[in-house]
Amino acid sequence: xxxxxxxxxxxxxxxxxxxxxxxxxxxxxxxxxxxxxxxxxxxxxxxxxxxxxxxxxxxxxxxxxxxxxxxxxxxxxxxxxxxxxxxxxxxxxxxxxxxxxxxxxxxxxxxxxxxxxxxxxxxxxxxxxxxxxxxxxxxxxxxxxxxxxxxxxxxxxxxxxxxxxxxxxxxxxxxxxxxxxxxxxxxxxxxxxxxxxxxxxxxxxxxxxxxxxxxxxxxxxxxxxxxxxxxxxxxxxxxxxxxxxxxxxxxxxxxxxxxxxxxxxxxxxxxxxxxxxxxxxxxxxxxxxxxxxxxxxxxxxxxxxxxxxxxxxxxxxxxxxxxxxxxxxxxxxxxxxxxxxxxxxxxxxxxxxxxxxxxxxxxxxxxxxxxxxxxxxxxxxxxx
Amino acid sequence: xxxxxxxxxxxxxxxxxxxxxxxxxxxxxxxxxxxxxxxxxxxxxxxxxxxxxxxxxxxxxxxxxxxxxxxxxxxxxxxxxxxxxxxxxxxxxxxxxxxxxxxxxxxxxxxxxxxxxxxxxxxxxxxxxxxxxxxxxxxxxxxxxxxxxxxxxxxxxxxxxxxxxxxxxxxxxxxxxxxxxxxxxxxxxxxxxxxxxxxxxxxxxxxxxxxxxxxxxxxxxxxxxxxxxxxxxxxxxxxxxxxxxxxxxxxxxxxxxxxxxxxxxxxxxxxxxxxxxxxxxxxxxxxxxxxxxxxxxxxxxxxxxxxxxxxxxxxxxxxxxxxxxxxxxxxxxxxxxxxxxxxxxxxxxxxxxxxxxxxxxxxxxxxxxxxxxxxxxxxxxxxx
Numbered sequence: 001x002x003x004x005x006x007x008x009x010x011x012x013x014x015x016x017x018x019x020x021x022x023x024x025x026x027x028x029x030x031x032x033x034x035x036x037x038x039x040x041x042x043x044x045x046x047x048x049x050x051x052x053x054x055x056x057x058x059x060x061x062x063x064x065x066x067x068x069x070x071x072x073x074x075x076x077x078x079x080x081x082x083x084x085x086x087x088x089x090x091x092x093x094x095x096x097x098x099x100x101x102x103x104x105x106x107x108x109x110x111x112x113x114x115x116x117x118x119x120x121x122x123x124x125x126x127x128x129x130x131x132x133x134x135x136x137x138x139x140x141x142x143x144x145x146x147x148x149x150x151x152x153x154x155x156x157x158x159x160x161x162x163x164x165x166x167x168x169x170x171x172x173x174x175x176x177x178x179x180x181x182x183x184x185x186x187x188x189x190x191x192x193x194x195x196x197x198x199x200x201x202x203x204x205x206x207x208x209x210x211x212x213x214x215x216x217x218x219x220x221x222x223x224x225x226x227x228x229x230x231x232x233x234x235x236x237x238x239x240x241x242x243x244x245x246x247x248x249x250x251x252x253x254x255x256x257x258x259x260x261x262x263x264x265x266x267x268x269x270x271x272x273x274x275x276x277x278x279x280x281x282x283x284x285x286x287x288x289x290x291x292x293x294x295x296x297x298x299x300x301x302x303x304x305x306x307x308x309x310x311x312x313x314x315x316x317x318x319x320x321x322x323x324x325x326x327x328x329x330x331x332x333x334x335x336x337x338x339x340x341x342x343x344x345x346x347x348x349x350x351x352x353x354x355x356x357x358x359x360x361x362x363x364x365x366x367x368x369x370x371x372x373x374x375x376x377x378x379x380x381x382x383x384x
Numbered sequence: 385x386x387x388x389x390x391x392x393x394x395x396x397x398x399x400x401x402x403x404x405x406x407x408x409x410x411x412x413x414x415x416x417x418x419x420x421x422x423x424x425x426x427x428x429x430x431x432x433x434x435x436x437x438x439x440x441x442x443x444x445x446x447x448x449x450x451x452x453x454x455x456x457x458x459x460x461x462x463x464x465x466x467x468x469x470x471x472x473x474x475x476x477x478x479x480x481x482x483x484x485x486x487x488x489x490x491x492x493x494x495x496x497x498x499x500x501x502x503x504x505x506x507x508x509x510x511x512x513x514x515x516x517x518x519x520x521x522x523x524x525x526x527x528x529x530x531x532x533x534x535x536x537x538x539x540x541x542x543x544x545x546x547x548x549x550x551x552x553x554x555x556x557x558x559x560x561x562x563x564x565x566x567x568x569x570x571x572x573x574x575x576x577x578x579x580x581x582x583x584x585x586x587x588x589x590x591x592x593x594x595x596x597x598x599x600x601x602x603x604x605x606x607x608x609x610x611x612x613x614x615x616x617x618x619x620x621x622x623x624x625x626x627x628x629x630x631x632x633x634x635x636x637x638x639x640x641x642x643x644x645x646x647x648x649x650x651x652x653x654x655x656x657x658x659x660x661x662x663x664x665x666x667x668x669x670x671x672x673x674x675x676x677x678x679x680x681x682x683x684x685x686x687x688x689x690x691x692x693x694x695x696x697x698x699x700x701x702x703x704x705x706x707x708x709x710x711x712x713x714x715x716x717x718x719x720x721x722x723x724x725x726x727x728x729x730x731x732x733x734x735x736x737x738x739x740x741x742x743x744x745x746x747x748x749x750x751x752x753x754x755x756x757x758x759x760x761x762x763x764x765x766x767x768x
Contacts, residue, residue, distance in 0.1 A: 042693070042699075042700060043689060043692040043693045043700075044691075044692035044693070044700050044701070044702070044703040044704075044705075045688045045689055045691065045692025045693075045703060045705050045708075046692075046705070072685075074685065074689075075684075075685055075688050075705065075718060075721075075723060076723065077706075077721045077722035077723065078721070078722075079722075109685070110685025110686070110688070110689065111684065111685045111717075111718070111723045215689060216685075216688075216689050216692065287671065287755075287759075287763070288763055291759070291760050291763035291764045292763065292764065294760065294764045295763070295764030297764070300459075300495065301456075301458065301459055301493070301494025301495045301600075302494070304429045304459050304494070304600075305427060305429055305458075305494065305599060305600050307428075307429065308427040308428035308429025308430075308600065309426070309427045309428070309429075311695055313698055314697055314698070315426075316426060316427075316428050317428070318428070319428040319429060320428075321428075321429050321430070321459065322461075324429075334459060334495075337459075337461045337462070338461035338462075339459060339460065339461065339495045371671075371760060371764075372760060372764075373757055373760050373761075375671075375675070375760075376675050376678065376755060376756060376757050376759075376760055377757075379671070379672055379675035379676065379679070380675045380676065380678045380679030380681070380756075
């Protein structure tokens with residue numbers, strides 16, 4: 001059910017002809033006035049839908065989201081922006097909303113123009129198909145080379161949070177985008193959605209690696225329509241939102257083509273939280289660490305070497321080898337600067353890598369997958 | 385001849401037993417008093433030889449360099465530092481120098497202890513073997529999984545610059561180190577060597593990617609003994625030094641295991657030089673760009689996406705899609721924000737990727753290789 005699990009949401013997913021014989025257009029709307037928020041890629045090369053949606057979310061509260069797959073509408077120049085605006089305008093007309101109340105997200109090939117006529121015709125079909133049972137169809141229609149739909153629902157005390165996402169831990173050729181739409185019937189006041197969304201995204205979608213790439217189209221949208229009339233319990237809602245985002249984020253990593261192992265990198269004892277995150281991220285994106293994981297090699301020298309070269313603030317995050325300790329699946333391999341002569345086993349489908357820096361109280365985690373032959377195969381194939 | 389091409393240098397390369405049946409200990413010395421400089425890895429996880437050599441070069445002018453391959457003496461705790469100090473002390477005793485006048489560099493497995501007795505015995509053999517014809521032997525003894533020795537010589541107006549290096553564009557398991565030793569008989573005053581070395585390294589060894597990894601052991605050493613008695617022409621010397629460093633750096637990229645194509649990334653029109661370099665580096669290290677190169681796919685969307693997410697100063701380097709233009713091998717694919725519908729051919733063993741940002745006058749280049757199945761194979765293999 002995902003985005004239609006909460007009360008008073010309708011969604012649909014249909015084929016509009018961008019992709020060959022696959023659903024490629026999703027529509028999600030709140031049936032009663034909602035508040036909301038969105039977070040977008042920090043890539044300077046922002047796709048047209050990101051430019052337009054970012055503008056819309058500044059001007060109005062989002063009530064509906066259009067998502068197309070197959071074409072990213074990125075690096076498409078002025079035409080791409082006109083196409084994204086035409087998409088939101090037509091959706092608004094069909095849904096009796098203002099264009100600024102509609103967000104548009106796209107995922108697919110970079111540099112190819114959006115087939116606008118197909119999208120506009122598709123929007124009419126998608127509007128007609130809107131259903132409070134349509135979450136599953138919508139979740140299917142936003143996929144590209146994902147092997148499965150990614151959905152999550154949490155039932156809170158009197159409210160529901162549901163979400164759908166697309167993206168894969170090992171990113172695909174030209175289809176590098178991570179998108180997520182989360183809906184809830186929890187009551188939020190204007191302006192509150194972004195305050196709740198930001199920490200949830202930081203601990204979930206911003207803590208998965210992938211391959212260090214940051215797409216032109218990444219976006220996470222939250223709609224909150226209050227239809228539950230639940231009593232406010234913001235801690236419970238924040239926890240539910242975090243759970244949905246983390247669940248969707250791990251589904252993304254787990255669906256990585258080529259991924260054979262999931263690794264959770266935990267950095268503790270850092271001098272500051274940004275440094276903990278910089279180091280966890282550097283380890284999680286290191287090709288040497290990721291190929292070692294593929295080989296099921298607890299190659300701790302590579303982890304330490306990666307940790308020592310984590311970019312931070314124009315320099316490198318603080319690390320003192322003499323205070324650092326490292327373990328793989330609970331086996332300590334390096335303690336306070338001294339190798340322990342232990343060789344941990346890495347034979348499962350997941351592993352825990354824990355680095356304690358011994359410098360402070362800050363910590364951060366990253367979820368990553370390995371770098372396999374299939375990653376190279378998938379990404380070296382010609383665009384077809 | 386490399387490090388013994390300039391006048392009054394002797395070198396040797398011998399087997400001391402760290403590696404199995406391969407030369408693994410090199411010694412280079414100036415036969416007359418020299419001045420010199422060294423630059424080391426910025427990795428916070430500095431290997432013991434880096435810690436010791438960095439200290440030595442602060443205290444004295446380097447006269448000799450010991451290099452061992454097979455063991456990196458990194459992440460080896462207090463014992464590693466004692467081993468590195470014992471190595472320089474014994475070399476100094478044999479060469480009649482102060483320990484501070486000797487630098488030690490190591491490359492090989494991280495976390496394994498240096499077999500000190502073998503190194504100390506080897507130093508006696510290496511000292512006895514010192515020869516003004518020993519450059520080739522030394523260049524062989526510093527290799528690990530490199531497939532060939534890397535040497536370069538430039539004959540200037542009355543002076544010679546020669547160098548040797550080890551490392552590979554696609555970095556090896558635990559053997560991620562880039563080392564270079566450059567010798568010259570050009571006359572330099574105390575303190576001048578570092579001023580000349582820094583820009584040469586910035587444009588060469590610091591402008592090759594590899595896989596974004598920065599080793600625990602990377603080091604470049606310059607010795608200048610003035611034995612040519614050449615007239616000073618610093619522009620000519622700087623150019624020769626740059627040529628040697630660039631030559632050695634391209635030999636490193638070209639020797640990358642798994643590398644099937646060399647790509648030169650040039651970024652022009654950047655708002656500042658550091659931003660030009662950040663963007664060139666981001667493109668050169670992007671797994672998506674590198675796998676596309678392996679597939680001979682001029683996948684320009686990936687190049688733009690990488691360019692838009694180049695970390696700089698806690699944020700991202702400036703890039704305005706509407707001003708950016710991109711070409712592959714001279715074919716423009718994207719001009720001032722608009723796709724050009726051109727599909728360049730990428731079928732050779734090298735390619736030129738040129739990105740003009742249209743923002744300013746700054747530029748930078750990076751040399752990179754592709755990400756192939758062999759990279760994964762080499763790096764996923766168990767440590768043996």
